[in-house]
Amino acid sequence: MREDRFVPPSGAFTRSVPIRFSHCDPAGIVYFPHYFDMFNGLIEDWYGQELGYDYAELITRGRYGFPFVHIECDFKIPSRIGEVIDLTLLIDDLGRSSLAIAIICHRDNIVRLRARMVTAMMSLETKKAVPIPDGLREAIESYRQRTAAGAG
Amino acid sequence: MREDRFVPPSGAFTRSVPIRFSHCDPAGIVYFPHYFDMFNGLIEDWYGQELGYDYAELITRGRYGFPFVHIECDFKIPSRIGEVIDLTLLIDDLGRSSLAIAIICHRDNIVRLRARMVTAMMSLETKKAVPIPDGLREAIESYRQRTAAGAG
Amino acid sequence: MREDRFVPPSGAFTRSVPIRFSHCDPAGIVYFPHYFDMFNGLIEDWYGQELGYDYAELITRGRYGFPFVHIECDFKIPSRIGEVIDLTLLIDDLGRSSLAIAIICHRDNIVRLRARMVTAMMSLETKKAVPIPDGLREAIESYRQRTAAGAG
């Protein structure tokens, strides 16, 4: 399999995650559902640290939910206890109430896995999809434009 | 270390749990926080199947919470992928709003681990401890008496 | 959104899973990585109970691994604490060393989510893909044929 290289575009939101004992299975590699938990944490941090929207407040005060409607993921190289991997978040698509996020997990510029996660913004009160509020939309759109080089 | 033997008293609530790949760590044994998750599942099943109180309804309709206030656990023998272990629930103590549960994890009558978990019944509305409702108390007390032989 | 109906084909491997307190998030619905953990458990049970191959032994004695190389999942209806959902496993595709599994999560014949999970059989010794052994291949192919009606 040809190596899949990735260099995060300038300004992309990237966080490092140490692979812990607790992430790993009897084969010594990350048990895959833990990746999705890492991705959810990355998205939380991106809302707060990059967009300036506190994720917990969006849920508890704003009464918004962000359920995933579609997820796909290609696993290329397993990760082992003691390694540190980088997770980069990019925007694939921004709809009226939906947001498609690309997450690239990489180390030394080689891709370990790539995920595409589509989330819909909903009201926890009505349980229905709602348009992404203007301020948040602008923050996401701005992030998308300044990191667009690497989103392809 | 001397073997710790255990035969569940007649009528005790016991459930078998298969040790799955996902429970196990790089050393091939159960990663310990998973035991606490198994114990919580056992308690849920005990409420519904033994006491006749649907755990989900106690929370969602009754607006009760059951936070743990104290947990202690002795780990004696590790468990490995592919094994099936038995979890038995007994009552250690029943207070006004608190309940001390003993959970014995065993296989072939040999104890693998013993836990004592003290939970307090609280109102999710007031966030304060509340007395255990009479009907539930009677069901717990009845269970305690008919399984008392093995609780010591 | 139009309802997505599903009736498992005769002979399909289906297991019920109670949605527990521990599966659910502050919005009261299943936190999505738990679904993938349920799917992995379903696959383990299918190996042992349907194909007659003990999953733990394949790993510990056979020194085989079954890493996922691709996963995709459509989430249609959320599941809540106290519900019981059914998970059905069908075969999408069987390659030389790869196996594409479809998992349909449903209740009352209405689909809650659909996943496609592609796994590759590998040697834990060489860390390379290996052909699926003949006996196992025949068991999978036989299962595929007798459940093919509903796999489409």
Add this chain to the structure above:
Amino acid sequence: MREDRFVPPSGAFTRSVPIRFSHCDPAGIVYFPHYFDMFNGLIEDWYGQELGYDYAELITRGRYGFPFVHIECDFKIPSRIGEVIDLTLLIDDLGRSSLAIAIICHRDNIVRLRARMVTAMMSLETKKAVPIPDGLREAIESYRQRTAAGAG
């Protein structure tokens, strides 16, 4: 209940943990097994960042295991999504092959929970307890002495 105050002794190993969506249950507070996972992560970081022993290498190259033999935990104040809690690690007792660690979870100098976790060092080859190697013992003893004020 009287407030339980805690000020970490000078030099104590403390790490902050953000309470994430994924940590929380339908009551909006941390589902308790996640605390034990946080504690395990804290201990890993303490080995690497404070003692200078890479935890992953101790396991994968040193073939040491660190199973817990006893855990006890008092839960005093629940933690909610969006909060940041501090975890401080202190030494309670250092035996020939056993190590008793105290973990205090606190915020604004008020204790949220206190745990005592006793681990035994073992060989993954022989599955038997082994003496803690001299260099590691000295590093632990040194940490204990310089943080002893607050360990009581």
